[in-house]
Amino acid sequence: MGAITNFLLGRYWAFDSSEDDIKYQAGRYGIVSAGSLCLNTAGLYLLTEFTSLESLPAKVIVGILVAVTYNYLMQKYFVFRK
Numbered sequence: 001m002g003a004i005t006n007f008l009l010g011r012y013w014a015f016d017s018s019e020d021d022i023k024y025q026a027g028r029y030g031i032v033s034a035g036s037l038c039l040n041t042a043g044l045y046l047l048t049e050f051t052s053l054e055s056l057p058a059k060v061i062v063g064i065l066v067a068v069t070y071n072y073l074m075q076k077y078f079v080f081r082k
Contacts, residue, residue: 003033015080025079032074039066 007029012018017025043062047053053061 003029010075010080015076017080017082020080028079029075032071032079035074036066036071039070 007026010017010029011022011025040059040062043066044055044058047058047062048055051058
């Protein structure tokens with residue numbers, strides 16, 4: 001439900017990209033979401049295995065970095081591009 005909500009908010013509100021075909025945007029959104037999952041998983045593994053960080057602070061750091069950089073830029077320029 002969170003992914004669907006995020007997709008619809010991005011499409012109709014944040015990026016105002018409702019004129020494009022929703023099927024193609026949803027497909028691109030799925031690709032970006034899979035990439036985000038991989039980056040979050042790899043980042044969490046690297047921070048917990050190679051530093052002294054506990055898992056919760058590592059999740060917060062990685063989650064913020066991936067959301068602010070990868071997710072936002074990919075949604076703006078790839079998923080909801082104009």
